[in-house]
Amino acid sequence: MPPIIIDDVFCYRGSNYLRMRLLLSTLSGRSVKIEGIRNKETDPGLKDYEVNLIRLLDKITNGTKVELGETGTTLFFQPGILxxxxxxxxxxxxxxxxxxxxxxxxxxxxxxxxxxxxxxxxxxxxxxxxxxxxxxxxxxxxxxxxxxxxxxxxxxxxxxxxxxxxxxxxxxxxxxRHLRPLHWKEWGLVQRIRGVVYALRVSPTMANRVVDAAKGVMLKFLPDVYINTDQCQGPNAGSSPGYGISLVAETNDKTVYCAESQSAESGSDAILSPEDVGRECALKLLDEIHRGGTVDSSFQWLAALWMALGQKDVSQCVIGHPSEYTKMILRHLKDFFGVMFKLDVQWAEEADSSDEEEYSTPHKMKLTCVGIGYVNISRRTL
Missing domain, CATH: 3.65.10.20 (RNA 3'-terminal phosphate cyclase domain)
Structure with a gap:
């Protein structure tokens, strides 16, 4: 739902997309008021990490004004100058x-x-x-x-x-001073896979097992696969044990897809084996490549944001199936900056009848907008 505007203040309700709203508020200079933040939960109000984010925004700005309700369920944010x-x-x-x-x-x-x-x-x-x-x-x-x-x-x-x-x-x-318009419609074919495996306060053999499991999947599709190991020791290993992997697929048109997996699952005390971590990351990367588009799905929203803030010219970008976060930022960009995107769904050619549906190519979406000509007036000039 679009925000309610009272005295030039955008009023939202709920904790969803709070980070996005604070970010766009800082860029646009528009104040926001968010009510009903987890007011029906046993632990109502802002979480510690959200308060920590507000402190970070305060550090990189000058003149930011923040007001919290007594129970933490109401937030008023008036941005300062970056x-x-x-x-x-x-x-x-x-x-x-x-x-x-x-x-x-x-x-x-x-x-x-x-x-x-x-x-x-x-x-x-x-x-x-x-x-x-x-x-x-x-x-x-x-x-x-x-x-x-x-x-x-x-x-x-x-x-x-x-x-x-x-x-x-x-x-x-x-x-x-400003951002240039973007015209990015080709993503090419994957030509190499690179990666890094880190091992923190665990046996170095864990990293080698993760590498073997990941390469066992990727080498079936591409011969140029190289995964480095980063076996941190001492202070460089942090304060908790763990291991994980990050894989990067690079295309001949300089498009990058990335996937990652860690030993600890979110919200669970279970620890994945090195073989499971390696295979999971490799399968995630294959899914990301299958999704296609010119940008990784995790950063579709960043590309859309910078397109909207670019010069007063047409910007175009082809992405894979949009994530929920991407859909929400497109709506919020209309609220804060009045930018509307034209969405053109590009359907893939229909697969042969003998092909199974699960192997069909997903559709792509072309995002087109005219930038608002956002200018960094705070930038120092000679």
Whole structure:
């Protein structure tokens, strides 16, 4: 449902998509009020990781005003000016660093000063994208929009597994005056598979077993498969034991698909075996390749956001089947910026009658919009 606007304040209800609404509020300068945040649950109000996110937004802005109700079920957020600069932040271990890093990635190009953020916490979480996936699949998308990529970097200093974390990453993002339009309609064929397996405070043989299981699946489809192992030791291994894998498929048109799997399942104390972790990640990557499109499904929403904020020109991007998060940001972009996307479903050719339905190619969707010409007025100029 569209928000209710009272005195130029967007009023929402419920905790769903709270991070998205705070992000768009910061970019648009529009205040938001969110009521009924988990008011019917036994533990009502904002969660610790959401309060932690608000603190991070306060660090990279100047003049942000936040008001919380007594029970935490009501939030008023009035955004300030994006200033960026050097920021050190300890993330809540209930969520991965990727939960916070995605917000910084969306806001970084529009800060007053180049963003240099040091984030500490859980680098690999089942609930959020890992830092490896962000580096491999999200940064190349941003490079399609920015004019100068000097200084864009994501470095993993230490890895940290849940529940205690102990990881650390450094994210650097240059500022931009504006974003250029995007025309990305071809994604090509997969030509190589690369990956990394990390082992934190466990036997090094765990990493080798994960590699063997993943390669056992991928080598049936492609010969060019190389998976590196990162067997962290000492302080670089974080505070909790764990292992996992991140696989990246690269096409001849520079499209990147990524999948990952960890030893610990979200919401469960069960630990997956190394063989299960490797096979699960390989199958996830094959599903991502089957979905197709020019961007990884986890970052469709970022591409749509930057298309809407681009210059006043037509931008086009072909994606696979849109995720629920992508559908919601398209609705929210209409609310905050008045941008409407034209959605063209491109159906694949019908499979032969002898083919089973499960092997048919899924449809693709072409997103088309005219950017609002968002300009970074805070950027310092000579």
């Amino acid at each position: 200033i960026g600069g050097h920021v050190t932040h300890t993330c809540c271990t209930q969520r991965g660093i990727g939960y916070y890093l995605e917000v910084l990635l969306a806001l970084g190009p529009f800060c007053k000063e180049p963003l240099n953020a040091v984030l500490q916490g859980v680098t690999h979480s089942e609930l959020d994208v890992s830092v490896d996936k962000l580096k491999a699949a999200a940064l190349p998308i941003l490079l399609k929009f920015i004019l100068v990529d000097d200084g864009l970097d994501l470095k993993v200093v230490r890895r940290g597994a849940p529940p205690l974390g102990g990881g650390e990453v450094v994210f650097k993002c240059p500022v931009q």
